[in-house]
Amino acid sequence: MNGKQAAGYLAADWVKDGMTVGLGTGSTAYWAIERLGQRVAEGLLIQAIATSSASEELARKYHIPMIEAAQVDRLDLAIDGADEVDHELQLIKGGGGALLREKLVALQADHFIVVADDSKKVDQLGVFKLPIEIVPFSYEWTLRKLRSLYPADFQLRQQDTNQLYVTDNGNYIVDAAFGRIEDAALLAQELDHVTGVVEHGLFIDITQTLVLGFADGHTEVIEKK
Numbered sequence: 001m002n003g004k005q006a007a008g009y010l011a012a013d014w015v016k017d018g019m020t021v022g023l024g025t026g027s028t029a030y031w032a033i034e035r036l037g038q039r040v041a042e043g044l045l046i047q048a049i050a051t052s053s054a055s056e057e058l059a060r061k062y063h064i065p066m067i068e069a070a071q072v073d074r075l076d077l078a079i080d081g082a083d084e085v086d087h088e089l090q091l092i093k094g095g096g097g098a099l100l101r102e103k104l105v106a107l108q109a110d111h112f113i114v115v116a117d118d119s120k121k122v123d124q125l126g127v128f129k130l131p132i133e134i135v136p137f138s139y140e141w142t143l144r145k146l147r148s149l150y151p152a153d154f155q156l157r158q159q160d161t162n163q164l165y166v167t168d169n170g171n172y173i174v175d176a177a178f179g180r181i182e183d184a185a186l187l188a189q190e191l192d193h194v195t196g197v198v199e200h201g202l203f204i205d206i207t208q209t210l211v212l213g214f215a216d217g218h219t220e221v222i223e224k225k
């Protein structure tokens, strides 16, 4: 068992009968979904909402009962991966392009658990390029605005050489190389106010629990102070 699997499997233990669960996206959330699928096969009664079409497909493969967001007001729990996590459990997410739905789901959950292998733990956020989801209409203006605000490299994410990456919500993603981000909360607030930006991958004060997995299969659980 590698670190991602160890973290994903352990996080699935938080899920109890009757819960509505948010399912994250990526190669670590994958293991949590697989483990939940096993538990559903053993009789666990839950319903779930997925943060991407890929996770929805995976959950359906494991016969996890899926519902639409409109059917519930709150989620009991959401489990998702991260691209970076710092000591205060602030995150960069969106490497897999699902940041908007991931943030919507995380904010609606009473308990948000992040699953990651130990390579994701950093002293300061920002080495991983920050994904920023922008609307396609006038995206060049939004890109120009971002470039005028910050001395960072902003690159539109490509699907392949001829095609821009398009999210499940029909938007584009800009990957921003900030380097070390001195004040992630401030940057998050500023990006919230850039017209054309739909959402960004800074998850500030959302995570309650971090489940870290290590290469030898052991895990560490860190609760938000």
Ligand SMILES: O=C(CO)[C@H](O)[C@H](O)COP(=O)(O)O
Residues within 6 Å of the ligand: 024, 025, 026, 027, 028, 029, 080, 081, 082, 083, 092, 093, 094, 095, 096, 097, 098, 099, 102
């Ligand atoms: O934010 C995400 C997708 O939008 C993922 O959670 C993040 O990229 C981590 O992925 P992985 O577990 O594959 O390393």
